[in-house]
Amino acid sequence: MVVTGGRGFIGSHIAERFSAEGFQVMTLDIESGTEARLSPGRPAEDADRRVVADVTSAEAAREVVRFRPDLVVHAAAQTRTGGSITDPVGDARTNIVGTLRMLEAARSTGTRAFIFISSAAIYGEPSVLPLTEDAPHRPLSPYGVSKLAATDYVSYYRRAGLLPALSLVPANVYGPGQQAREDGAVVPGFMRQALRGEPMTIEGDGSQTRDFIYMEDVLEAVWLAWRWLSEGGGRAAGAPVAFNIGTGKETSISRLADLVEKTIGRQLGRVYRPARGGDISRSSLSPRLAARHLGWSPRVDLEEGLRRTYEWWAASIPGSAERA
Ligand SMILES: NC(=O)c1ccc[n+]([C@@H]2O[C@H](COP(=O)([O-])OP(=O)(O)OC[C@H]3O[C@@H](n4cnc5c(N)ncnc54)[C@H](O)[C@@H]3O)[C@@H](O)[C@H]2O)c1
Numbered sequence: 001m002v003v004t005g006g007r008g009f010i011g012s013h014i015a016e017r018f019s020a021e022g023f024q025v026m027t028l029d030i031e032s033g034t035e036a037r038l039s040p041g042r043p044a045e046d047a048d049r050r051v052v053a054d055v056t057s058a059e060a061a062r063e064v065v066r067f068r069p070d071l072v073v074h075a076a077a078q079t080r081t082g083g084s085i086t087d088p089v090g091d092a093r094t095n096i097v098g099t100l101r102m103l104e105a106a107r108s109t110g111t112r113a114f115i116f117i118s119s120a121a122i123y124g125e126p127s128v129l130p131l132t133e134d135a136p137h138r139p140l141s142p143y144g145v146s147k148l149a150a151t152d153y154v155s156y157y158r159r160a161g162l163l164p165a166l167s168l169v170p171a172n173v174y175g176p177g178q179q180a181r182e183d184g185a186v187v188p189g190f191m192r193q194a195l196r197g198e199p200m201t202i203e204g205d206g207s208q209t210r211d212f213i214y215m216e217d218v219l220e221a222v223w224l225a226w227r228w229l230s231e232g233g234g235r236a237a238g239a240p241v242a243f244n245i246g247t248g249k250e251t252s253i254s255r256l257a258d259l260v261e262k263t264i265g266r267q268l269g270r271v272y273r274p275a276r277g278g279d280i281s282r283s284s285l286s287p288r289l290a291a292r293h294l295g296w297s298p299r300v301d302l303e304e305g306l307r308r309t310y311e312w313w314a315a316s317i318p319g320s321a322e323r324a
Pocket residue numbers: 004005006007008009010011028029030031053054055056074075076077078079094098117118119120147169170171172173174185
């Protein structure tokens with residue numbers, strides 16, 4: 001199999017999972033860094049072959065074709081909402097052209113399954129929650145637009161009979177290995193602040209909601225999607241081309257901060273900043289379609305997922321748990 005974005009948070013876990021299942025794994029990523037991401041002292045990902053290339057390049061496509069994978073999981077992306085606003089052209093190149101490159105490469109080599117990691121950003125501001133797959137698409141950022149265009153291409157490849165392909169549409173994924181960065185995800189940001197004993201930074205008033213889905217639940221969804229596609233699940237007339245991967249539950253950012261404090265057993269306080277551009281106020285994704293067709297449902301609740309994530313952070317930063 002090939003995992004694009006194999007050095008990233010989600011991609012590295014996918015590589016590890018499929019490697020453990022006995023797959024020959026090739027990762028493809030523009031980054032060549034080898035910092036441990038999954039657990040302290042471990043290589044960045046389990047892979048039999050690591051290719052450093054840009055998914056938009058002909059070289060990347062050639063490498064995929066040469067590897068002749070049964071399965072391509074396309075997780076490489078420009079993932080910053082803010083970055084997509086400042087550089088929409090770069091965002092579109094990576095997220096749209098990169099996806100097309102990988103679809104074409106997979107098609108030309110007769111890949112049995114192509115799984116695209118889309119994003120809940122394709123929906124934009126919801127009118128009804130939890131969101132189902134037939135909800136309107138009104139993305140609020142260039143990132144949402146580019147992920148939507150890529151999702152549409154994936155659907156086209158399936159409907160046109162070019163490739164057994166589908167999109168998984170994850171909500172807010174969190175778990176061990178996710179990096180804290182300035183304009184990044186909220187859970188690792190809170191974790192880092194918790195371990196430093198700093199107050200947690202909340203953008204907006206904290207009443208905005210998200211659907212937090214634990215990494216292992218996403219991995220299980222990828223695994224079940226592979227089995228479904230490879231067993232011909234996508235061939236039936238009217239078979240879905242995209243599946244939400246969420247819990248169906250909304251959690252406010254303030255509640256998340258409370259749960260982080262509960263996890264570490266200490267009050268940290270809050271610092272409030274203006275809300276970011278391109279952010280929605282509420283979100284949750286219905287898992288019902290994935291349950292019906294893939295047999296998937298979320299297993300790890302938020303308290304347990306935060307506990308496991310915190311354990312990873314505490315082990316990653318020696319001495320930090322004592323300081324917290
Ligand atoms: N983390 C989440 O909450 C979340 C939620 C929904 C969807 N997603 C999607 O999941 C996928 C993985 O996200 P992540 O959270 O692991 O982010 P990440 O930033 O950790 O991983 C993305 C990886 O893609 C690589 N990449 C970027 N541009 C590339 C290019 N041009 N060529 C090759 N590699 C390139 C990066 O180097 C990085 O390793 C993305 O497609 C993202 O849109 C993530």
